[in-house]
Structures are given as structure tokens and as C-alpha cells.
Amino acid sequence: MPRKEKGKIRIIPLGGLNEIGKNLTVLEYGDELIIMDCGLGFPDEDMPGIDLVIPDISYLELNRDKIKGIFLTHGHEDHIGAIPYVLRQINPPIYGTKLTLGIIENKLREHQLPHEPKFHCVKAGQVIKLGQLSVEFIHVNHSIADACALAITTPVGVVVHSGDFKLDLTPIDGEMMNVTRFGELGKKGVLLLMCESTNAERPGYTPSEKKVGKSMEYIFSTNPDKRIVIATFSSNVHRVQQIINTSAAHGRKVAITGRSMLNIVGAAVELGYMTVPDGVLIDIAEIKRYKPEQLTLITTGSQGEPMSALYRMAFADHSQVTLGQSDLVVLSSSAIPGNEKLVGRIINELTKNGVSVLHDHVVEVHVSGHACQEEIKLLQALLKPKYYMPIHGEYRHLAANRALAIDMGMDPKNIFISDIGKVLELDRKSAKFVGTVPAGKVLVDGYGVGDVGNIVLRDRRHLAQDGLIVVVASVDVEARLLLSGPDVVSRGFVYVRESEELMDEVRALATEAIENCLNAREGVDRMQLKTCVKDTLSKYLYAKTKRKPMVLPVIMNL
Numbered sequence: 001m002p003r004k005e006k007g008k009i010r011i012i013p014l015g016g017l018n019e020i021g022k023n024l025t026v027l028e029y030g031d032e033l034i035i036m037d038c039g040l041g042f043p044d045e046d047m048p049g050i051d052l053v054i055p056d057i058s059y060l061e062l063n064r065d066k067i068k069g070i071f072l073t074h075g076h077e078d079h080i081g082a083i084p085y086v087l088r089q090i091n092p093p094i095y096g097t098k099l100t101l102g103i104i105e106n107k108l109r110e111h112q113l114p115h116e117p118k119f120h121c122v123k124a125g126q127v128i129k130l131g132q133l134s135v136e137f138i139h140v141n142h143s144i145a146d147a148c149a150l151a152i153t154t155p156v157g158v159v160v161h162s163g164d165f166k167l168d169l170t171p172i173d174g175e176m177m178n179v180t181r182f183g184e185l186g187k188k189g190v191l192l193l194m195c196e197s198t199n200a201e202r203p204g205y206t207p208s209e210k211k212v213g214k215s216m217e218y219i220f221s222t223n224p225d226k227r228i229v230i231a232t233f234s235s236n237v238h239r240v241q242q243i244i245n246t247s248a249a250h251g252r253k254v255a256i257t258g259r260s261m262l263n264i265v266g267a268a269v270e271l272g273y274m275t276v277p278d279g280v281l282i283d284i285a286e287i288k289r290y291k292p293e294q295l296t297l298i299t300t301g302s303q304g305e306p307m308s309a310l311y312r313m314a315f316a317d318h319s320q321v322t323l324g325q326s327d328l329v330v331l332s333s334s335a336i337p338g339n340e341k342l343v344g345r346i347i348n349e350l351t352k353n354g355v356s357v358l359h360d361h362v363v364e365v366h367v368s369g370h371a372c373q374e375e376i377k378l379l380q381a382l383l384k385p386k387y388y389m390p391i392h393g394e395y396r397h398l399a400a401n402r403a404l405a406i407d408m409g410m411d412p413k414n415i416f417i418s419d420i421g422k423v424l425e426l427d428r429k430s431a432k433f434v435g436t437v438p439a440g441k442v443l444v445d446g447y448g449v450g451d452v453g454n455i456v457l458r459d460r461r462h463l464a465q466d467g468l469i470v471v472v473a474s475v476d477v478e479a480r481l482l483l484s485g486p487d488v489v490s491r492g493f494v495y496v497r498e499s500e501e502l503m504d505e506v507r508a509l510a511t512e513a514i515e516n517c518l519n520a521r522e523g524v525d526r527m528q529l530k531t532c533v534k535d536t537l538s539k540y541l542y543a544k545t546k547r548k549p550m551v552l553p554v555i556m557n558l
Contacts, residue, residue, distance in 0.1 A: 040081030073163025143369025157191025193385035197393035227292035258300030304342025467492030
């Protein structure tokens with residue numbers, strides 16, 4: 001672990017770099033440490049059975065006494081989703097805006113924690129003082145309400161963390177990103193800007209959320225005879241608000257389905273972030289009382305998730321909704337990289353059943369919540385940072401963000417593309433990488449956190465690709481006798497009834513291997529017997545089938 005210099009800030013990303021999601025960045029000054037965001041990621045296709053991926057926080061556990069707080073920029077899963085798991089190990093105060101904390105409190109009802117979380121609700125514009133550090137929340141626009149950037153004032157200089165942002169000149173809540181405050185910080189001087197990179201490859205500006213509202217109005221006007229089913233991200237409160245408003249204007253009732261959608265809309269209405277006209281919202285169980293053209297359904301599943309409400313509707317597995325020719329499905333989202341096939345599967349299934357489908361490629365029913373190139377350049381121009389670190393993205397996104405900073409006249413030597421666990425140390429005059437701290441991925445499978453590691457994953461991949469052969473036998477090692485078996489069981493390798501000859505040969509080879517091993521001159525134990533069976537069968541099966549099933553000998557010494 002690198003030696004700590006006095007009077008220097010250390011920036012340590014523990015997630016969110018060279019990957020999408022699980023955003024977590026640490027800022028350290030002397031004996032004080034703050035955490036910015038605490039998100040989760042979703043598993044890659046080479047992680048069979050894994051539900052979620054969270055950051056490795058072993059560095060935070062080592063330094064738990066220094067942690068002053070977790071500061072949250074907004075309420076998306078990739079920024080808050082790891083909190084229920086992290087709070088099992090450490091319990092610092094958590095600072096966030098009202099909606100962000102409301103979503104977390106809903107989430108924590110499903111988790112049993114060893115201690116009571118310490119929540120502190122803040123508003124944009126508020127400054128939290130903690131020893132030698134102070135953290136200011138600055139309002140930004142994003143695809144969820146109550147999003148903020150963070151400005152951390154340290155004895156060495158000001159560090160700005162952009163969070164996820166876009167510049168929306170006509171936001172739904174009427175409050176534009178606080179460009180003035182960023183300009184003021186820029187005039188005083190900013191030491192380091194950590195800026196999101198999600199859309200750094202896209203030229204121009206991100207369109208306003210209001211554009212979606214106009215598209216919705218067009219869709220409702222041109223489809224007065226259809227039941228309209230709209231799938232979108234549950235966290236996009238402003239999008240859901242626009243759908244409700246348009247439905248009410250067209251005399252439709254609105255029903256909501258999908259657990260995360262119900263949770264977030266419930267929290268948003270309760271906390272005053274959404275207003276629903278009286279009598280518009282109905283329970284999903286009541287939809288049979290109305291004609292199809294009197295209804296709008298808002299659902300989860302815009303990413304094609306197999307357990308989501310839209311997926312169950314598409315595959316006729318939803319308890320209350322059956323889709324047909326009188327329905328129009330609108331996918332008000334874009335596919336997250338890696339989800340294209342899942343989304344395509346849902347569109348195909350819906351179309352096959354005669355359901356009309358509208359999505360982003362057909363009509364403008366989605367806009368991004370992330371800054372495109374011109375907005376990133378605007379933030380750079382306002383803040384004029386001495387040093388620059390692209391965050392939130394795969395390497396290509398970080399590199400595109402770096403190129404934008406160079407275009408804006410920044411010295412390439414002052415731009416740092418980092419990686420998780422890498423320590424950037426800086427003061428007023430210099431910045432450099434100074435080693436690494438423990439970092440990586442912790443895998444969540446059901447209730448198990450971190451108990452599935454590389455070896456278990458390797459075994460799962462092995463089983464998924466080549467299957468399993470189990471050889472069961474009983475022996476008397478002292479008498480050097482094979483008492484019963486071997487019995488051979490195949491799972492996921494070959495269909496036994498069609499491969500009896502191969503199974504007979506495997507059984508004969510296993511018998512021969514056990515007997516040879518038992519009759520060897522030197523003493524033998526169960527481990528040697530298992531190794532002998534495993535090696536013999538693995539070689540034979542590869543020669544015969546060019547496949548490598550997992551061979552699992554179960555040998556009992558009676």
C-alpha cells in the first residue's frame with residue numbers, strides 16, 4: 001500500500017472505471033476519508049448464476065475509523081445499489097437528497113442489517129462540513145429527480161465530482177442545472193474535475209426530456225382505440241410523470257405494474273416529486289373494469305429482463321395482463337450495452353402475437369440522461385480545472401472524454417485516466433499515480449455476498465460448457481478390494497440412453513483404474529484413487545468426444 005504524504009489529496013476509484021456501473025470513488029485527506037456514491041453493476045455473461053456485482057471495499061474496512069460519510073449524487077442503482085451490502089461491513093453517515101434516501105429506505109426493507117443506518121437528508125446548495133473537508137451539493141439535471149454534483153473543498157483545493165448530469169434547458173421540474181454555481185467555482189479555481197464519460201463519444205447536446213412528452217402526445221393522439229403499455233426505467237420519475245399527465249389529458253386511467261416501478265413511484269408521490277390527478281391511478285387488479293382504450297399501463301422491463309412485468313406480459317405469463325392486437329407497447333428507453341438481444345427477444349415475441357411495438361428507432365420515445373460532448377465541454381469551460389480525471393465508463397468512453405479535454409486546451413500531462421484501485425495523489429503543484437489499494441469485484445448470488453469467487457465461477461462455466469460425470473464406488477483400501485460399483489452418472493454431458501456403449505466403456509475404464517490403483521505395490525489412499533479415476537476418464541473422454549466434462553469421483557472406504 002502506498003505511503004501517505006501529508007498535505008496531499010488521494011483520489012481512489014473502487015469502481016466505475018473501465019466498466020459500466022458500481023460507481024464508488026474515495027477522497028482521502030490526512031486522517032479523513034469520504035466516499036462518493038456506492039453503486040452496483042450487473043453480471044457479465046461469463047458469470048453464471050450471479051445476480052449482482054458490487055465493489056470490493058476491503059480498503060474501506062481497513063480505514064473505517066477515518067470515514068466521515070458516504071455522499072450520494074442520485075438514486076440510480078449504479079450509484080446506490082451496493083449500500084445494503086456495504087452497510088453490513090461499515091456504517092458511516094449517509095448524505096443524500098430526499099428522493100435518493102427515500103429509494104434507499106424502500107430498498108433496505110428487504111435487508112436485515114446489523115445496525116441502524118445513519119441517514120442525513122440534504123438539499124441542493126447545502127454544504128456539509130466535516131473536519132478539514134466540506135462537501136457542497138450542486139443541482140444538476142439527469143434522468144432521475146434530485147440529482148447533484150459534489151464540490152469538495154479541501155485545504156489543498158476544490159475537487160468537483162460531476163455525478164451523472166446533462167444540461168436540460170427545459171427540465172420537467174423547471175429547475176435547470178446550476179450553471180452559475182459551477183461558474184463561480186471556476187472563478188475561484190478548481191484543482192480537479194472528475195467528469196462522467198458515459199456519452200463522451202456522442203457529439204452535440206443531449207435532447208431535453210420534454211421531447212419525450214411531445215412524442216407521447218403524438219402516440220396517444222394517433223392511437224385512441226388501443227390500450228397503451230409503456231415500459232421505461234422505474235427511476236425516471238419525470239418520464240412517468242409525463243406519461244401520467246398525457247394519459248389524464250386523454251381521459252385514460254393509469255395502472256402501474258412491476259415491483260421496482262411501484263416502489264419508486266410510491267416513494268416519489270409520497271415525497272412530493274410526482275403529482276397524480278385524483279382518480280387517474282388505479283390498481284392493476286381493476287383494469288378489467290375498463291375498455292382497452294381507456295387504459296395506460298406503465299411497466300418495468302424496458303431492458304428485456306426475464307423476470308420483469310413486460311417480459312411476463314410478452315410471454316403470456318402475467319397474472320393480470322394479456323397482450324393482443326388491441327394493444328400498443330412503447331419501449332421508452334434505449335438498450336443498455338449487452339441487453340440488445342433481450343430487448344430484441346421481447347419485440348419479436350410481441351410482434352409475433354400481433355401487438356404493435358414502438359421503440360427509440362421508430363419514434364423519439366427516449367432521451368439519455370447523460371451529457372454529450374458539448375455539455376462535457378461546457379462543464380470543463382465553466383470549472384477550468386487544473387487536473388482532469390474522466391470517470392464512469394469503459395476505457396473507450398474515458399479516452400473520448402480525455403480527447404475532449406485536450407480539444408479544450410488542457411495539457412495532456414494533467415489528464416489522468418485511472419483504473420479501480422489506482423491512487424492519484426495531488427496537491428496545488430503536482431499530481432501523479434502512487435500505487436494501488438485492494439480493489440475488484442464482489443459477486444452477489446442470492447443471499448451470499450462474496451462467497452462465489454473465481455474458482456466457483458470457473459467450475460460453473462466448466463459445468464455449463466461440458467457437463468458432469470460422477471463415478472461412485474465403494475472400496476476396502478486395507479483389503480485392496482473394490483466392493484461395489486463403480487456406478488456412472490452423467491449430467492449435461494451426453495444423453496445416457498443414446499450413449500450406452502460409451503457409458504459401458506467409462507464404467508469398465510473406471511473399474512480398471514480403481515483395481516490397478518488398489519493393486520499397486522505402494523500403499524494407496526482415497527485421494528490417490530480419486531486422482532487416478534479422474535485422470536484416466538478425462539483423457540479417454542477427451543480422446544473420444546473432444547469434450548472435457550467435470551469428472552467427480554465419489555469413493556467410499558468401507
